Amino acid sequence: MVKVFVPCDSSALSLGADRTAKTIVVEAQKRGVEIELVRNGSRGLFWLEPMVEVTTDKGRVAYAPVQPKDVPSLFDADFLNGGAHPLNLGLTEALPWLKKQQRLTFARVGIADPVSLDDYLAHDGYKGLKNALKMTGAEIVKAVTDSGLRGRGGAAFPTGIKWNTVLGCESDQKYIVCNADEGDSGTYSDRMIMEDDPFVLIEGMTIAGIAVGATQGYIYLRSEYPHALKTLNEAINKAEAAGYLGEKICGSNHTFDLEVRRAAGAYVCGEETSLLESLEGKRGLVRFKPPLPAIEGLFGKPTVVNNVISLATVPIILDKGAAFYANYGMGRSRGTLPIQLAGNLKHTGLVELAFGATLRELLYDFGGGSASGRPIRAVQVGGPLGAYLPESQFDTPLDYEEFTKIWAVLGHGGIVAFDDTVDMAKMARYAFEFCAIESCGKCTPCRIGSIRGAEVIDKIVTGKDHAKNIQLVRDLSDTMLNGSLCALGGMTPYPVLSALNHFAEDFKPRDFGLQNKKVAA
Amino acid sequence: MTTALSTEELTKIEAHITAHKHMPGALLPLLHAIQDDIGWISEEAYLPISKALALSVAEVHGVVTFYHHFRRHPAGRHVLQVCRAESCQAMGAEKLEAHVKSTLGVDYHQTTKDGAITLEPVYCLGNCACSPAVMMDDEVYGRMDNQKMAELISEARGA
Structure with missing residues (x-):
């Protein structure tokens, strides 16, 4: 029987994948054709969703984007056997977008049914755990350290070193906490892992638990991701039933329980100490450090807090070895980065590449330039707290240290492109406004500085004491950078000052404030 | 109230x-x-x-x-969240926001007179590859324009 794949990833659903799937089933019944419908994850070519694939003897053939109205003609063209059709893209694996990538963390994403444990096992799933069960905690931590894996949530702290601290702590209880509060605009790789390959995250967390001696894990999931919640819970239940979670994992003496906890729409809870407060049932106020969460974390116990992508990368490291993973990348940025292309680009989607590719390659070779057809003027990398980069910096390689050199951050790997209609003073004002809305309120630079910052930008664009207020924004940014407790207040100056430094022309006085970009003569 | x-x-x-x-x-x-x-x-x-x-x-x-998610007043029958984050702004979210507000006759955090829809801002739905994005109850919708918005709203009002 021919297998027909229609993604169930929420971005594919947002473009009508459910209706497409339903229409295919109805049309097949009408024609008396037997098919097996599989709801797979997305391959990450979102400009082509909903992408339908069929199995043929040559491999999987893709048709995209398929709307319900296209379905009868697909059957007429014998698409179940890979027939010719204007939407036929040929073999999925041969698509240049996919062929040019190095998918390690995302190796399985889009291929199989996300909640089928059999599919997971058939595609190298749980091989990392099998190896980990033969190793000591210290050996597992060493493998993660040697792989060079750094925290993919944004701070890029070496994962193995964090694990080693928790391993070295004596405690009756330790925790593994997965930070799945992916609130950065322009990022969706965590969501894709959780919706499209949830077992890899479960496996990664289980390995982390075995490595450091933690028996309880929590996934702190943002409330804006209801599909991920459902998928994760389904996968956790299946893993438990099959002996991959709970007591005596795979017949060993290890225990690891896992629970998903829903966040409640506070961006600041993506900051690890605020996240821990929230998990404890409190307001998400940022904690002072030290003590480090690795020593005194959740409920005061030693806790590993890692991002989804960091944890989901652990299984392949344990499966193929630290050297295999460390062989990718450049400088101190080892391995691959799942990059998310977003905003005003023709081809948006997930691109996993070894560190070192340039922004230009991503924007033009993968992204195909702007969606609007106008020149790309500014690019924000690393979420709402990331710097805006002008065209002159598009040749910067994606590497943590190279980005630091140009006063920018890679963050969680989100790239948002803007065309030349963007008003950078407005974006700078928005950065302050966002910080004001999301500030936890604990420290003054963030709580008050963000509000004053937005007011000062308004004064700048209306020409009130222009030079004085430009200096005031710089002084305020300096206070926020150096005086904030966490990255929310501490990094809001990145988008603000990068906009001011690279796009000064947008900060000239104008007649009608931010409502009108037209610059006064 | x-x-x-x-x-x-x-x-x-x-x-x-x-x-x-x-x-x-x-x-x-x-x-x-x-x-x-x-x-x-x-x-x-x-x-x-x-x-x-x-x-x-x-x-x-x-x-x-x-927490923004918790509400202290009853909402309408449906909750419509419009994404205001950067990726959606790069694809015209601001115009979409204005259109939605004028169509519904409400501002953010308000409910339409017929009790059908509560309008809320949201800062990223993880659908940044299909901006601008909105969420109606638990379903995400991508590449929204005024036409698609009108269909979504009338569907919600009917249901």
């Missing part, structure tokens, strides 16, 4: 409290359970929650008001 809870709703709240009170860090899961069931979190729930979790009423109030 104060809305008194019905006896049935108070019973439901008691049941959620009983089901959650022994969880470590129970407050957020409990508040989610109450809001999922009743649609909002009434101040009438604060006292029984605070007693069960050994917290002060002020602490419960503090948590409810800290």
